[in-house]
Amino acid sequence: MILMKDVIREGHETLRKKAAEVTFPLSAENRQLGEDLLEFLINSQDPEIAEKYDLRSGIGIAAPQVNRSVRIFALYVPNDHGDMVEEIVVNPKIVSHSVELAYLPGGEGCLSVDRDVTGYVPRPQRITVKFFNLDGEEKKMRLKNLPAIAFQHELDHLNGVMFYDHINKDNPYFEVPNSHPLE
Ligand SMILES: O=CN(O)C[C@@H](CC1CCCC1)C(=O)N1NCCC[C@H]1C(=O)Nc1ccccn1
Numbered sequence: 001m002i003l004m005k006d007v008i009r010e011g012h013e014t015l016r017k018k019a020a021e022v023t024f025p026l027s028a029e030n031r032q033l034g035e036d037l038l039e040f041l042i043n044s045q046d047p048e049i050a051e052k053y054d055l056r057s058g059i060g061i062a063a064p065q066v067n068r069s070v071r072i073f074a075l076y077v078p079n080d081h082g083d084m085v086e087e088i089v090v091n092p093k094i095v096s097h098s099v100e101l102a103y104l105p106g107g108e109g110c111l112s113v114d115r116d117v118t119g120y121v122p123r124p125q126r127i128t129v130k131f132f133n134l135d136g137e138e139k140k141m142r143l144k145n146l147p148a149i150a151f152q153h154e155l156d157h158l159n160g161v162m163f164y165d166h167i168n169k170d171n172p173y174f175e176v177p178n179s180h181p182l183e
């Protein structure tokens with residue numbers, strides 16, 4: 001199982017690399033990696049397991065965060081209806097996005113960042129994405145609000161981008177035009 005000791009922190013060069021696409025059929029280790037990433041999220045949101053193994057709660061985690069520079073991440077995040085978006089995402093692409101932006105009113109954090117970085121991280125509120133599952137089947141999905149923000153935060157990790165790269169330097173709480181805080 002993935003533990004916090006396996007999560008690399010800012011300053012580690014892998015967090016700034018562009019991760020490589022994976023080919024199908026997946027190698028045994030890439031399939032296991034995808035399963036381990038999702039398992040980490042589920043564990044991290046279980047109070048007993050999280051306390052037992054000292055896990056920081058996560059709604060997403062990307063392979064580069066455990067020092068594997070491949071285009072795989074997992075999501076385990078509630079949508080607006082309270083249903084969990086539970087996905088192992090391989091070779092993702094954003095195919096279209098809204099003009100409207102959204103951001104978490106409390107800003108974003110990251111399991112690879114052991115400090116609070118204040119400021120809004122504006123991202124398209126709605127996205128249409130394409131990716132493959134572990135079996136190489138292509139999936140197309142429309143996401144909005146928290147699942148959309150999480151997907152984009154994880155996709156950033158595959159491109160060596162950290163959430164604070166998006167924060168307006170001059171005014172971290174800059175009310176980005178056409179953007180809405182997620183209530
Ligand atoms: O790359 C992946 N990571 O770095 C884990 C991050 C990913 C999320 C950050 C913003 C969007 C995706 C993560 O899940 N967190 N970051 C550290 C604090 C805890 C946790 C979090 O934001 N939880 C949360 C947020 C909103 C609602 C409910 N829970």
Ligand code: NI
Nearest residue numbers: 109110111112
């Ligand atoms: Ni992160």
